[in-house]
Structures are given as structure tokens and as C-alpha cells.
Amino acid sequence: MIEDEAVRRWRAAAPGAVLLDGFHAVKHALRFGADIRAAVTADKAATLRLAAELAPDLTGRLADQLSEIPAGALRDLLTRVHPTGVAGLAARRDRGANLADLARLPRLAPVVVLDQPRNLGNVGAVVRLAAGFAVTGVVTTGDLDPWHPNAVRSGAGLHYATAVEHRDAAELPPGPLWVLDPEGEDIRATALPDDALIVFGSERHGVSDELRARADALVALPMRAQVSSYNLATSVGMALYHWAATSRSPLVPGLA
Ligand SMILES: C[S@@+](CC[C@H](N)C(=O)[O-])C[C@H]1O[C@@H](n2cnc3c(N)ncnc32)[C@H](O)[C@@H]1O
Known part of the structure; x- marks a missing residue:
């Protein structure tokens, strides 16, 4: 039966694959070239109606790639079924290609560095920002995997739209280090260079002494006293x- 085949394909693809949890994650992954290994829903007609409304560019590909399986089988495959009732599995973006993108010079849009982040929801939200601003990528230091399923979930599938990798602090891509810190100079007095590594500290401890010592500039976001x-x-x-707002790079969305 087709549904059994879809379930078998899912189970075979699952080890090591990235879970795309929900319609928006599958949509973004498809748009940004993810290698989708399996995609399932309990109601293909409803999903295609959603696609016609929210992503008409993808209706044909979703019609080809989505398999319908019974709601019970979907619940068996997933610990939690997304409200949109859709899920996919994709190969992780190639680490070698990501590292090459991150290291390539000249660089026309910054790299965001998260120094030892603790919260996977924050990591995913930052990936989503990096994708939206079309920056070169997101590098994390510390012990979290930026491709952890919870980070991919909050990134809405946009890990495929930018280069996301973990690096040790000693192996960051080349480029000047612009460190964001409340103690720095007012960011409004300067423009962030297109080739910068823009460094942010952890939720609890801020930027590590190691990266602070290597900073080429320390800049602060305007903030009221006592916050x-x-x-x-x-x-x-x-x-x-x-x-x-300050760059003339052709990669700034809307400037080209
Ligand atoms: C939640 S904050 C860290 C707070 C931490 N307790 C500290 O002492 O820095 C996480 C990161 O956001 C950035 N950040 C937060 N507020 C900022 C501000 N007003 N100016 C510049 N960076 C800021 C910094 O990179 C900071 O390390």
C-alpha cells in the first residue's frame, strides 16, 4: 500500500535527518533547496489548499512530494504533530559547503556569531533573522548544536537559507570582530562593516573574555538606564x- 510505503520511506530516512516540523518549515526548506527525503501529512487536500493560499509557488512540488498517511500513523512517526499536520525529513546542509561560504572573502554581508548560546529557541530565531537579512551565516561556539531539532523548529526551516555551523572560538571565519555589548560605544555612531563577524554573548554571561579580548570594536544598542x-x-x-540601514552592499534585501 502507498501509505505503508510512505511510512517505510520515513523510517528509513529518519536516522540523521533534520525534522521539518510543520508547513512553514517544509515550505522554507523546499524554497531554499533542501534535499527533502520524505514529507507526510494526514490530509493532503487540506495541505495543498494551505499551499495554494500561502505558498502558491510550491503547490506543484508539494503535490509531487507529499504522501498522505492515516492520522494515527502520523502520530506514531512524530512525538508531537504540528498544528498544520505536515512534517518533512531533509538532509542536513553540507558542512563543508557551509564552512566554505563562511570563510569566503571578500564578504558582502556579515556573519553572526553567537558565543556559547544556551537557548535553542534563541538560536533558531537568530537563524530566521539571518535568513531574512540575507547575511552570510550564523556560527555558534560552545556546546549546543545549532542544528538541534528545537533550533530548527524555531528557525522555521530557514537553516537552509544561510550557512549555520558550530565552530570553536579559535576557528572563527576571517573578518573583523564587532562585539555587541551594553558597555560598548553607541552603535548609531558607526556602520557595521559588510565583512564583519558580529558577535553576541550568551544569555547568562554575555560575551566571553576570549572573544572580548579579540574585539576590533565593542558597540552597544541604545538602551534606557537601569535596563x-x-x-x-x-x-x-x-x-x-x-x-x-547603513550598508550599501548589494546583498541588503531591497537594495539591489
Ligand atoms: C541577554 S544578553 C546577556 C546579558 C548578560 N547578563 C551580560 O552581562 O552581558 C545577550 C547578549 O545580547 C547582546 N546585548 C543585549 N543587550 C545589548 C545592548 N544593549 N547592547 C549591545 N548588546 C546587547 C550582547 O551581545 C549580550 O551578550
């Missing part, structure tokens, strides 16, 4: 907005 700091992902959003 200690902003959330990590919102800080990245403000800094990337500042880059986009």
Missing part, C-alpha cells in the same frame, strides 16, 4: 537592522 540588557535574538535583530 541591564536585551534578549539575545532581539539584539541580533536590532544589529542586523542597523547593518541593513
Whole structure:
């Protein structure tokens, strides 16, 4: 039966694959060239109606790639079924290609560095920002995997739209280190270079002494006295907005 075959294909693809949890994750992964190994739904007609409304560019590909399986089988495959009732499995983006993208010079859009982040929701939110601002990529240091399923979930499948990799602090890509810290100079007085590594500290401890010591510049986001700091992902959003507002790079969305 077709449904058994779809379940078998899912189970065979699952080890080592990235779970795309929900319609938006599958949509973004497809748009940005992910190698989708399996995609399932309990109601293909409803999913295609959703696609016609939200992603008409993908209706044909979803019609080809989505398999319908019974709701019970979907629940068996997934620990939690997304409200949109859709899930996919994709190969992780190639690490060698990501590292080459991150290292390539000249660089026309910054790399975001998250120094030892603790919260996978923040990591995914930052990947989503990096994708939206079309920056070169996101590098994390520390012990979290930026491709952890919870980070991919909050990144809405946009890990395929930018280069996301873990590196040791000693092996960051080349480029000047612009460190975001409430103690720095007002960011509005300067423009962030297109080739910068824009560094953000961990939620609890801020930027490590090691990266602070290597900083080429230390800059602060405007903040009222008595407020200690902003959330990590919102800080990245403000800094990337500042880059986009001041850069003449052809990669700034809407400038080309
Ligand atoms: C939640 S904050 C870290 C707070 C931490 N307790 C500290 O002492 O820095 C996470 C990161 O967001 C960035 N950040 C937050 N507020 C900022 C601000 N006003 N200016 C510049 N960066 C900021 C910094 O990179 C910071 O390390």
C-alpha cells in the first residue's frame, strides 16, 4: 500500500535527518533547496489548499512530494504533530559547503556569531533573522548544536537559507570582530562593516573574555538606564537592522 510505503520511506530516512516540523518549515526548506527525503501529512487536500493560499509557488512540488498517511500513523512517526499536520525529513546542509561560504572573502554581508548560546529557541530565531537579512551565516561556539531539532523548529526551516555551523572560538571565519555589548560605544555612531563577524554573548554571561579580548570594536544598542540588557535574538535583530540601514552592499534585501 502507498501509505505503508510512505511510512517505510520515513523510517528509513529518519536516522540523521533534520525534522521539518510543520508547513512553514517544509515550505522554507523546499524554497531554499533542501534535499527533502520524505514529507507526510494526514490530509493532503487540506495541505495543498494551505499551499495554494500561502505558498502558491510550491503547490506543484508539494503535490509531487507529499504522501498522505492515516492520522494515527502520523502520530506514531512524530512525538508531537504540528498544528498544520505536515512534517518533512531533509538532509542536513553540507558542512563543508557551509564552512566554505563562511570563510569566503571578500564578504558582502556579515556573519553572526553567537558565543556559547544556551537557548535553542534563541538560536533558531537568530537563524530566521539571518535568513531574512540575507547575511552570510550564523556560527555558534560552545556546546549546543545549532542544528538541534528545537533550533530548527524555531528557525522555521530557514537553516537552509544561510550557512549555520558550530565552530570553536579559535576557528572563527576571517573578518573583523564587532562585539555587541551594553558597555560598548553607541552603535548609531558607526556602520557595521559588510565583512564583519558580529558577535553576541550568551544569555547568562554575555560575551566571553576570549572573544572580548579579540574585539576590533565593542558597540552597544541604545538602551534606557537601569535596563541591564536585551534578549539575545532581539539584539541580533536590532544589529542586523542597523547593518541593513547603513550598508550599501548589494546583498541588503531591497537594495539591489
Ligand atoms: C541577554 S544578553 C546577556 C546579558 C548578560 N547578563 C551580560 O552581562 O552581558 C545577550 C547578549 O545580547 C547582546 N546585548 C543585549 N543587550 C545589548 C545592548 N544593549 N547592547 C549591545 N548588546 C546587547 C550582547 O551581545 C549580550 O551578550
